[in-house]
Amino acid sequence: xxxxxxxxxxxxxxxxxxxxxxxxxxxxxxxxxxxxxxxxxxxxxxxxxxxxxxxxxxxxxxxxxxxxxxxxxxxxxxxxxxxxxxxxxxxxxxxxxxxxxxxxxxxxxxxxxxxxxxxxxxxxxxxxxxxxxxxxxxxxxxxxxxxxxxxxxxxxxxxxxxxxxxxxxxxxxxxxxxxxxxxxxxxxxxxxxxxxxxxxxxxxxxxxxxxxxxxxxxxxxxxxxxxxxxxxxxxxxxxxxx
Amino acid sequence: xxxxxxxxxxxxxxxxxxxxxxxxxxxxxxxxxxxxxxxxxxxxxxxxxxxxxxxxxxxxxxxxxxxxxxxxxxxxxxxxxxxxxxxxxxxxxxxxxxxxxxxxxxxxxxxxxxxxxxxxxxxxxxxxxxxxxxxxxxxxxxxxxxxxxxxxxxxxxxxxxxxxxxxxxxxxxxxxxxxxxxxxxxxxxxxxxxxxxxxxxxxxxxxxxxxxxxxxxxxxxxxxxxxxxxxxxxxxxxxxxx
DNA sequence: TTGACTTATATGTCTAGACATATAATCGTA
DNA sequence: TACGATTATATGTCTAGACATATAAGTCAA
Numbered sequence: 001x002x003x004x005x006x007x008x009x010x011x012x013x014x015x016x017x018x019x020x021x022x023x024x025x026x027x028x029x030x031x032x033x034x035x036x037x038x039x040x041x042x043x044x045x046x047x048x049x050x051x052x053x054x055x056x057x058x059x060x061x062x063x064x065x066x067x068x069x070x071x072x073x074x075x076x077x078x079x080x081x082x083x084x085x086x087x088x089x090x091x092x093x094x095x096x097x098x099x100x101x102x103x104x105x106x107x108x109x110x111x112x113x114x115x116x117x118x119x120x121x122x123x124x125x126x127x128x129x130x131x132x133x134x135x136x137x138x139x140x141x142x143x144x145x146x147x148x149x150x151x152x153x154x155x156x157x158x159x160x161x162x163x164x165x166x167x168x169x170x171x172x173x174x175x176x177x178x179x180x181x182x183x184x185x186x187x188x189x190x191x192x193x194x195x196x197x198x199x200x201x202x203x204x205x206x207x208x209x210x211x212x213x214x215x216x217x218x219x220x221x222x223x224x225x226x227x228x229x230x231x232x233x234x235x236x237x238x239x240x241x242x
Numbered sequence: 243x244x245x246x247x248x249x250x251x252x253x254x255x256x257x258x259x260x261x262x263x264x265x266x267x268x269x270x271x272x273x274x275x276x277x278x279x280x281x282x283x284x285x286x287x288x289x290x291x292x293x294x295x296x297x298x299x300x301x302x303x304x305x306x307x308x309x310x311x312x313x314x315x316x317x318x319x320x321x322x323x324x325x326x327x328x329x330x331x332x333x334x335x336x337x338x339x340x341x342x343x344x345x346x347x348x349x350x351x352x353x354x355x356x357x358x359x360x361x362x363x364x365x366x367x368x369x370x371x372x373x374x375x376x377x378x379x380x381x382x383x384x385x386x387x388x389x390x391x392x393x394x395x396x397x398x399x400x401x402x403x404x405x406x407x408x409x410x411x412x413x414x415x416x417x418x419x420x421x422x423x424x425x426x427x428x429x430x431x432x433x434x435x436x437x438x439x440x441x442x443x444x445x446x447x448x449x450x451x452x453x454x455x456x457x458x459x460x461x462x463x464x465x466x467x468x469x470x471x472x473x474x475x476x477x478x479x480x481x482x483x484x
Numbered sequence: 485t486t487g488a489c490t491t492a493t494a495t496g497t498c499t500a501g502a503c504a505t506a507t508a509a510t511c512g513t514a
Numbered sequence: 515t516a517c518g519a520t521t522a523t524a525t526g527t528c529t530a531g532a533c534a535t536a537t538a539a540g541t542c543a544a
Contacts, residue, residue, distance in 0.1 A: 012497060038524065049499045054525080062304060070506045070525045096270050174268065188430035188448035188472025206430040206448050206472075230430025230448075254527060280494065291529045296495080312495045312536045 013048055017056040025065055025076050032078040036066060090170040091147070091226070095139045103138035106165045107146075107198070111153075121150055122220045123213070128154040133169050136198055146198040149224040156221055170224070173214075177221055185211040188230060199229050206230030255290055259298040267307055267318050274320040278308060332412040333389075333468070337381045345380035348407045349388075349440070353395075363392055364462045365455070370396040375411050378440055388440040391466040398463055412466070415456075419463055427453040430472060441471050448472030 024030040037045070042053040057074055060066045068074045095102040110132045114122070118130050131151045137144045149169050151159045155177075162172050187209045196203040208228040214221045266272040279287070284295040299316055302308045310316045337344045352374045356364070360372050373393040379386045391411050393401045398419050406414065429451045438445040450470040456463045 014497075040524080049501090051500090052498060054527095055497090057525090059304065062301065068525065069508095071508055071523055072506095073524065090268075093268055093270050096273070171269075186428060186450065188450040188470075190432060190446065190448045204432065204446060206432045208428065208430040208450075228430075256527075282494085291531090293530085294528060296497095297527085299495090310495065311538095313493055313538055314536095315494065 013046060014052050014056045017042060017046055017053055018059055021056070021060060022065065030076050032076050034076045036074040036076065038073055090168065090174050091137045091145060092168055092171050095137065095144060098139065100139040101141065103141060104166075104168050105136045105138070106133070107136055108132070108134040109164055111160060114152075118150055121223045122152050123223075124152060124154075124220055126154070128152065129160070131159050133164055135164070135168060137168065143199045143201075143229070145226050145228045146195060147224060147226050149222060151222045152220050155216065155219050169222075173222060177216065181215045183213045185209075187211070189227070191227075195227055199227065201229050255288065256294050256298045256301075259284065259288055259295055260301055263298065263302060264307065272318050274318050276318045278316040278318065280315055332410065332416050333379045333387060334410055334413050337379065337386060342381040343383065345383060346408075346410050347378045347380070348375070349378055350374075350376040351406055353402060356394075360392055363465045364394050365465075366394060366396075366462055368396070370394065371402070373401050375406055377406070377410060379410065385441045385443075385471070387468050387470045388437060389466060389468050391464060393464045394462050397458065397461050411464075415464060419458070423457040425455045427451075429453070431469075433469075437469055441469065443471050 021030075021036060030036065036057070039050055039053050039057065042056075043050050046053065057066065057068065061068050061074070064077060066074050067077050092102050092104070112118075112130060112132065114124070114127050114130045118132070119125065119127065122130070130153055133147070133149045133151070135147050135149075137147065147168075147170070151169065151173070153160055156173070158176060159169075159172075162169075162176075164172065189207050189209050191199065191201055191203055191205045191207050193203055195201075195207060196205065199207070201207075206229075208230045210226045210228075212222075212224050212226070214223075263272075263278060272278065278299070281292055281295050281299065284298075285292050288295065299308065299310065303310050303316070306319060308316050309319045334344050334346070354360075354372060354374065356366070356369050356372045360374070361367065361369065364372070372395055373391075375389070375391045375393070377389050377391075379389065389410070389412070393411065393415070395402055398415070400418060401411075401415075404411075404414055404418075431449050431451055433441065433443055433445055433447045433449050435445055437443075437449060438447065441449070443449075448471075450472045452468040452470075454464075454466050454468070456465075
């Protein structure tokens with residue numbers, strides 16, 4: 001994530017090793033797919049112990065700059081062409097973290113055999129059962145977001161009996177179901193009647209939309225659409241570059 | 243980033259330690275500002291060496307979940323009230339990467355002494371000169387985004403003479419000016435007359451907005467607002483958890 | 485009360501080993 | 515040739531130490 005700077009600014013060895021490699025990757029000297037020197041080679045080059053180069057390489061791997069493969073070595077990764085990453089734990093945590101009072105309201109909960117629309121949304125073919133939930137999150141008693149969620153009961157049978165009248169489904173899932181993969185799509189819409197009412201905004205007002213799909217090893221867990229008032233809510237990201 | 247999963251899925255100790263702490267943070271059990279047990283306490287609790295807990299804590303620090311302070315301890319960070327990270331190199335690269343034909347049109351370019359509004363937007367106090375640019379990006383001849391940009395000439399004097407009629411300012415800056423920090427804010431608005439015309443959409447149609455500020459070590463370089471048609475454009479992020 | 489100095493302590497980095505584990509490469513066999 | 519078993523090897527994790535360093539907290543003097 002960060003760029004290589006002068007060695008003078010980075011007295012520690014592992015940072016220098018990391019910066020050296022990072023620089024070669026970012027300048028294109030080592031293109032995607034290029035094999036980085038083995039740990040034992042770097043150990044020899046820098047005259048340090050293996051743990052030191054291992055720390056440097058581990059951090060580069062954590063930053064997705066390189067990929068490490070046992071027995072094969074470490075390789076420069078293809079840059080995520082538009083890597084948009086959005087990490088949301090859950091809304092309750094988000095609001096609480098902002099120091100505001102969290103409020104939750106279950107608007108609707110239905111247990112049904114998946115309709116064609118449900119199946120399309122979840123990306124499944126078989127017509128199993130699903131739970132459909134509509135609820136509202138608020139911060140300091142002001143509507144913060146409305147949530148429209150579908151949970152695949154064949155993946156999460158427990159969800160059929162969970163009490164979503166008090167605990168938001170996102171938090172419940174977070175505590176009960178581990179996930180392996182997720183996808184977020186951010187877009188914008190204008191509020192329809194139902195949304196406008198739930199968010200207490202005007203019909204036609206802009207809304208920020210986050211669609212999230214969550215899988216557990218190729219098995220769909222849940223699909224959720226979150227609608228935020230577009231003028232008040234913002235997704236902010238701050239990051240370092242070179 | 244990742245969620246806590248069963249210990250069975252995470253055989254290694256440092257990952258379990260990391261997951262345990264992560265879970266407590268994400269569930270709010272350990273709120274922002276809370277002091278995490280000292281390394282030596284975790285060493286005692288898990289019965290392992292200090293390097294093992296150090297690795298767990300280092301990764302949490304790298305992921306910005308905690309902050310480590312010498313002599314004081316490790317503390318839960320206030321989550322970037324919604325930690326959204328969005329890295330976009332530039333629109334031209336984005337469109338090209340999608341395999342679509344990139345088109346660019348300069349709509350307006352003005353060189354002026356910064357107005358009060360300009361200064362507010364750039365976050366500077368002195369009334370230096372700025373370049374204000376409005377342009378349009380298209381993909382396969384369909385409007386993709388309109389860009390409204392301000393460049394601080396006291397930070398980037400070269401921008402005064404750069405030819406933005408052919409090269410988009412984002413690409414030009416990327417190649418000519420190194421940056422150290424950036425901030426993105428994503429929101430939603432409805433199209434006004436000018437935007438509707440530029441994007442060839444209806445007035446009142448939803449638009450996704452990305453505001454980006456770029457700095458070079460505390461010095462503002464540029465402020466840009468990108469407007470995308472909200473129904474067609476989407477920011478997609480896919481990531482792994484667990 | 486303020487400022488300068490000292491001290492205690494938690495983290496930061498590093499070492500020289502160890503064993504585990506996934507897997508590329510090799511070899512042997514059908 | 516194709517496939518299965520074996521081996522070599524690079525990474526993954528871990529230990530029990532070490533010294534460095536930033537800094538919170540305490541001490542003492544002006």
